Amino acid sequence: MNHPDAAAKYIADKDRARWHDKSLWFVRQKRDKMASSLPEWEELRDAASKIKAHMISNMEQYLLEFEKNAQANGIKIHWAMDAKEHNEIVHSLLKSHDVKKLVKSKSMLTEECHLNPYLEERGIEVVDTDLGERIVQLREERPSHIVMPAIHTKREEISDLFHEKMGTEKGNIDPDYLTYQARMDLRERFLASDAGLTGVNFAVAETGSIVVCTNEGNADLGTSLPKLHIASMGMEKIIPKMSDLAIFTRLLARSATGQPITTYTSQFNGPREGGEMHVVIVNNGRTEVMGQPEFRRSLSCIRCGACMNTCPVYRRSGGHSYSYIVPGPIGSILGPSRNSKEHSSLPFACTLCASCTNVCPVKIDLHDELLAMRKKIAAKNELPISKRLAMKVAGKVFSSPTLYKVAGKFARKALKMPRFMIYNQFNDWGKDRDLPEPPKKSFKEMMQERNKENGK
Amino acid sequence: MSSRDKILASIRENQPENVPAPAVDFKKITFEDTINEFSKTLEAVGGMARIVPRNEKLENYYEISPDAKVLSAITEIENRNVEPENIENEHDMKDIDYACFDVELAVAENGSFLTHCEDFKFRSVYFLAQHLIVRVKKSKILNNMHEAYAELAKMKRGPLTAFISGPSKTTDIEQCLVIGAHGARSLQVLIVED
Numbered sequence: 192m193n194h195p196d197a198a199a200k201y202i203a204d205k206d207r208a209r210w211h212d213k214s215l216w217f218v219r220q221k222r223d224k225m226a227s228s229l230p231e232w233e234e235l236r237d238a239a240s241k242i243k244a245h246m247i248s249n250m251e252q253y254l255l256e257f258e259k260n261a262q263a264n265g266i267k268i269h270w271a272m273d274a275k276e277h278n279e280i281v282h283s284l285l286k287s288h289d290v291k292k293l294v295k296s297k298s299m300l301t302e303e304c305h306l307n308p309y310l311e312e313r314g315i316e317v318v319d320t321d322l323g324e325r326i327v328q329l330r331e332e333r334p335s336h337i338v339m340p341a342i343h344t345k346r347e348e349i350s351d352l353f354h355e356k357m358g359t360e361k362g363n364i365d366p367d368y369l370t371y372q373a374r375m376d377l378r379e380r381f382l383a384s385d386a387g388l389t390g391v392n393f394a395v396a397e398t399g400s401i402v403v404c405t406n407e408g409n410a411d412l413g414t415s416l417p418k419l420h421i422a423s424m425g426m427e428k429i430i431p432k433m434s435d436l437a438i439f440t441r442l443l444a445r446s447a448t449g450q451p452i453t454t455y456t457s458q459f460n461g462p463r464e465g466g467e468m469h470v471v472i473v474n475n476g477r478t479e480v481m482g483q484p485e486f487r488r489s490l491s492c493i494r495c496g497a498c499m500n501t502c503p504v505y506r507r508s509g510g511h512s513y514s515y516i517v518p519g520p521i522g523s524i525l526g527p528s529r530n531s532k533e534h535s536s537l538p539f540a541c542t543l544c545a546s547c548t549n550v551c552p553v554k555i556d557l558h559d560e561l562l563a564m565r566k567k568i569a570a571k572n573e574l575p576i577s578k579r580l581a582m583k584v585a586g587k588v589f590s591s592p593t594l595y596k597v598a599g600k601f602a603r604k605a606l607k608m609p610r611f612m613i614y615n616q617f618n619d620w621g622k623d624r625d626l627p628e629p630p631k632k633s634f635k636e637m638m639q640e641r642n643k644e645n646g647k
Numbered sequence: 648m649s650s651r652d653k654i655l656a657s658i659r660e661n662q663p664e665n666v667p668a669p670a671v672d673f674k675k676i677t678f679e680d681t682i683n684e685f686s687k688t689l690e691a692v693g694g695m696a697r698i699v700p701r702n703e704k705l706e707n708y709y710e711i712s713p714d715a716k717v718l719s720a721i722t723e724i725e726n727r728n729v730e731p732e733n734i735e736n737e738h739d740m741k742d743i744d745y746a747c748f749d750v751e752l753a754v755a756e757n758g759s760f761l762t763h764c765e766d767f768k769f770r771s772v773y774f775l776a777q778h779l780i781v782r783v784k785k786s787k788i789l790n791n792m793h794e795a796y797a798e799l800a801k802m803k804r805g806p807l808t809a810f811i812s813g814p815s816k817t818t819d820i821e822q823c824l825v826i827g828a829h830g831a832r833s834l835q836v837l838i839v840e841d
Contacts, residue, residue: 214822229756234673241669248666251658270651322828323819339819346821366823374829381829382738398804408774408815408830411807415771416737426654431668433800437792438671440810441756448818451688451757452792455830456810463770463806474654482661 193536193575198508207345212506214342219500221449222550229441239438240554243491246430247481253396253429254472260399261470264461269471274304277473281306281388281421284469285315288419290385296403296410297321298390299337299494300423300473302516318380320409322373329356335510337517338447338496343509377409387413391424391470392493393439397432400460401470404443404453411457418466422459426472427490439493442552447495476529485563489524491553498547498557504540513537520547520557527564535573538564596633603629677790681755682838685788689758692813693826694834701840709780709835711745719747720766721782737771746776751802752787753836754795759812760836761795763805770807779814779831786841 202208226232246253258268271277277300285293293315295301307317307328319328323340327333329352334340341349346364353359359372389410393402401422403410414420430439436458444450462468480486499505499519510518514534515526523541526534538561547557568574574582588594606613606629614621632640648656678684686696697708705723718734719727724747734740748766753759760781764770773779789795799808815830826832 217822229676231673231675238669238671238673241666244666245668248663250662251655254655254658270649270654272650272653276650320829321819322817326819339822341819342822344821346823349820366820366825369820370817370825370828374827377829378741382741400804400808406816406818407828409828411774411809412771412829414807415769415774426658434671434793434796437796441792450692450812452754452759452810452812454692454812454815456759456812458804458808459806460804460808461806466806468806472654474657478654478657478661481658481663484663487663 192514194508194512194514194540195536197512197514198504198540201509201512202507208507208509210345211343211509215500215506218339218448219497219550222446222497222500223449225445225449225451229445235438235442236552236554239442239493239552240491242430242435242438243553244488247427247487247490249431250426250429250481253431254426256396257394257399257429258472260396261401261461262399264399265468266399266461267467267469269469271471271473271475273475274473277304277423277471277475278306278309280471281423282310282313282315284419284421285310285386286313288386288467290315290419292316292318292380292384293386293388294318294320294381294384294409294413294417295324295388296390296405296413297324297340298388298423299517300390300425301388302334303475304423304473306423318377318384320377320381320413321405321407322370325373325377326352332511333516335518336496336499337494343511381412381416384413384417386417386419386421388421388423389414391422391428392443393436394424394429394470395431395433395436395458396429398460400433400458402436402440402456402458404440404456406448406450406454408455411455414459415463420459420462420466420468422468422470424470424472426474426477427492443493443495446497446550446552480525480528483528486524486528486560488555489521489528489557489560491555492521492525493553495552497550497552501546501550503542503544503546508540513540520561521555524557524560524564527568531564531568531571532573535568536575538562538568539578596635599633603631603633671793675791675793676756678755681788681790682785684755685753685758686838688755689813689834689836692758693816693824694758694813694836696836696838698838699840705782705837705839708837711778711780715744716742717745717747718743718767718772718776719745719780721747721749721780724780731767734767734769737769740769740772740775743772743776745778745780746772747780748782750781750783750787752789752795752798753783754789754792754810756791757812759810761799761808761810763802764807764809765805773809773811774815774830776831778833778835779811780835780837782837782839784841785838788838 326341335343350364444453505519523537545558718729750760815828817828
């Protein structure tokens with residue numbers, strides 16, 4: 192479904208849309224408070240952005256360095272060209288270890304690869320252990336936000352869900368109670384698991400280590416109880432040196448949730464005694480993005496979600512209105528750069544206000560990329576018919592001075608018509624907002640009068 | 648051609664020209680009183696800091712509920728009642744109420760401490776124990792993460808090195824902060840003289 196249609200469904204419940212907007216804005220404010228508490232904030236962003244650009248331009252060298260050092264630490268490295276190969280590798284590892292139950296911590300890459308259904312079809316029980324992910328898993332939904340997967344759900348809904356699935360008290364909506372019940376339930380699942388799968392926030396070439404950041408401690412439990420640890424890694428997660436981690440760990444949580452650092456910043460340097468550790472390095476279209484200069488910087492993303500929290504369109508339309516698994520500004524680049532036809536409406540779910548660019552901790556030029564993506568989609572003739580016609584008409588009007596003058600006059604008159612003739616079902620621009628008071632004269636007329644007065 | 652070779656070839660084909668790595672030489676935040684800043688930040692992330700003056704007994708500065716099962720690598724914690732030798736595997740750690748250990752260093756800007764997770768034979772206890780009590784030397788409280796990683800670079804690292812900032816937490820239910828997600832439900836940091 193395209194974004195406007197999906198969003199229309201979402202905002203039909205006005206109270207919920209308003210509540211969602213407020214929740215996300217609250218997170219944005221927490222981020223601002225943290226960012227302004229560091230005098231070197233802008234220098235950190237600048238350094239992060241440059242390290243990522245350096246990494247992208249030397250990715251082959253750093254991936255090979257990572258592979259060599261990780262192998263020396265006893266980590267087994269696998270390479271997957273696409274989602275299918277990633278899923279096959281994970282499955283074969285699980286199968287060869289006779290794994291029946293897998294615990295997972297948050298990984299957007301496995302969402303991108305649709306790993307869960309793939310494994311479930313093959314008889315493996317998959318438990319998402321991040322509380323937000325667990326909620327959406329039990330609701331049989333996808334995450335609506337990359338950091339706060341269940342930000343769209345209300346506590347009453349979670350209470351009902353837990354009552355049905357875990358037998359919690361009916362009607363108890365206390366977050367402390369609900370979290371505690373989930374803790375107890377998931378603890379048993381951790382203890383019963385045969386393998387743990389994590390994502391990768393950063394992979395350090397210099398040391399052959401991976402870093403996983405969580406607030407709940409679920410990645411650490413999932414890799415300390417079962418013997419087998421598999422980490423799914425997008426290839427752009429590589430960074431050159433361990434000292435670079437100082438920059439990224441300072442930026443990540445401050446940008447994401449307004450915390451000074453995530454509760455757990457866990458650096459896995461190798462398998463634990465008697466255990467096995469595997470890292471699957473995944474391409475899945477990333478090198479294609481790399482080859483397009485105008486979208487290349489999107490590969491710098493550290494998945495903090497700050498661009499979503501600030502986006503006026505995301506806040507009001509909710510994550511499920513976006514057709515790609517990563518919603519919001521960054522997802523509206525990542526999605527169409529993989530499949531521009533399927534996600535053609537996403538770059539237009541944007542006011543080009545550039546707030547996302549202003550908060551991005553790695554300084555991705557998000558709004559510029561969104562604009563470039565619109566051009567690409569138009570050039571490929573993948574715009575919806577309504578936009579194509581509108582653009583054609585606009586093109587005609589703007590290229591003819593006479594037509595433009597007439598259209599301007601008409602518009603200034605039209606806006607003075609009685610309310611019911613302007614604010615009705617045919618005018619999308621009049622929904623939930625008042626159109627501006629029309630000026631009496633056009634800019635050209637005003638300039639002409641001014642020049643006359645000045646005697647020119 | 649293996650997937651590895653295919654991916655590497657594809658990178659070579661699409662990789663832009665070299666962009667040099669930046670110099671990270673800007674001024675990083677420092678504090679007049681790192682101990683005070685650390686304590687303040689730790690409290691803000693849900694933990695508790697106690698300064699233990701020289702010649703004072705440690706036991707006056709931490710709280711352990713009676714009947715608790717206590718596993719401690721700090722010998723001065725006299726409440727310890729679980730013998731590490733009696734633990735046979737990671738799963739046995741699930742009943743531990745308190746895990747107590749010394750940490751390498753702590754960071755004032757974010758209230759975290761660094762541990763190599765090697766005080767006990769099994770590492771799950773760092774994340775399964777209901778409560779944590781850790782001890783850090785005053786001189787090991789650093790200003791920021793740049794200093795922390797510079798120190799970490801000099802250390803021998805085991806399989807898991809973790810920065811832990813406060814007890815585990817989640818805001819996944821309507822943005823309400825709940826302390827005690829999967830890991831520890833409380834954290835006490837004892838700051839001692841060198």
